[in-house]
Amino acid sequence: MKIAIIGEFDENFRPHVATNQAIEHSRSIIDQDFESKWISTETVEKNMELILKEFQGFWIAPGSPYKSMKGAIDLIEYTRKNNIPTFGTCGGFQHMIIEYARNVLDLKDAEHAEYDPYASRLVVDPLSCDLKGDPLEIEIINEKSKVFSIYQKRVIKEKYYCNFGLNPDYQNLFDKNGFKIVGSDIHNEARIVELEKHPFFIATLFVPQDNSTFNSPHKLVTEFIRTILK
Template identity: 60%
Template structure:
C-alpha cells in the first residue's frame, strides 16, 4: 500500500517534514506498514497514469503555489471520481476547492489569488489576516460528518501556516453541491471541507500533521491511513 504525497518536497519547510513524521506516528499507533512517495506536481501531471497505478491514496500537501496546478488538480479529480482516499492540508485544501469549483460547479475560470490576484473568479482569496503560526479553534458543527465521527467533539484547536482560504462568497454553493463545510472558525468561515458520499475525501485549511506526536498521533491522519489500508 502506498500514499502519494503530492507537492514539491522541501526539507526546510516544517509542514513537509511534519507530514512524514505524522504518517510514521499513525502507522505505529495502528501497527500497519505503508509506503509513501513524494510526487512533485509536475510529475503528477506528466506521469499521471503511472502515478495513479501505484498509489492507493493521496495527500495533497502544503506548500503552494505548486509548480503545476494542473498536476495537483488532476490527482484531486481522480480521487474524487474514483473513491480513492484523499487528505488535503493547507494548500491541499485550497486546490480541492479549486478543482471542485472548476469541474463540478463548472466555474471554468475559478482561480486562486496566490497564482493570479486579479482573476475574475477568486474562489480562493487572501485571508483578512494571516494565519501563519497561529493555533486557533475549529468548530465541528455537522455531527453526521466523517470528521465529527473522527474527533467526537465539537471544538478542536489546530495549527495554521496559510495566508489564503475559501472566499466566503462561494461557501454556500460548494456546500449545496456536495463539498460540505464541516468545520468553521469562530466567524463561521470554512476550515474543513468533506465530500459528501465519498469514503474519505477531507481537506483542512489548518495543518494537522504539525500537531501529531509519537505519543499522540493526529486522529485525522490515522483515519486517513486506515482508509488507505482498507482500499482495494
C-alpha cells in the same frame, strides 16, 4: 499499500517535515505495512497514469503555489471521481476547492489568488488575517460528518501556515452541492470541507500534522491511512 504525498518537498518547510513525522506517528499504532513517497506536481502532470496505478491514497500537501497546478488539479479530479482516499491540508485544501469549483460547480474561471491575484473569479482568496503559525479554535459544525466521528468533539484547536482560503461568498454554493463545510472558525469561515458519499475526501485549511506526536498520533492522519488500508 502506498501513499503519495503530492507537492514539492522542502526540508526547511515545517509543514513538510511535520507531514513525514505525522505519518510515522500513525504508523506506530497501525498494524499493517504501508509506504509513503513524495511526488512533485510536475511529475504528476507528466506521469499521472503510472502514479495512479502505483499508489492507493493521496495526501495533497501544504506549500503552494505548486510547480504544476494542472498536475494537482487533474489528480484531485480523478481521485474524487474514483473514490480514492484523498486528504488535503493547507495548500491541498485550496487546490481541492479549485478542482471542485471548476469541475463540479462549473465555475470554469475559478482561480486561486496566489496564482492570479487579478482574476475575475477568486474562489480561493486572501484570508482576512494572516494565520501563519497560529493555533486557533475550529468548531465542527456538522455532527453527522466523518470529521466529527473522527474527532468526537465539537471544538478543536489546530495550527495554520496559510494566507489563503475559500472565499466566503462561495461557501453556500459548495455546501449545497456536496462539498460540505463541516468545520469553521469564529467568523463562520470554512476551515474543514468533506465530500459526501466518498470513503475519504477531506481537506483542512489548517495543518493537523503539526499537532501530531508519537504519544498522540493525529486522528485525522491515522483515519486517512486506515481508510487506504481497508
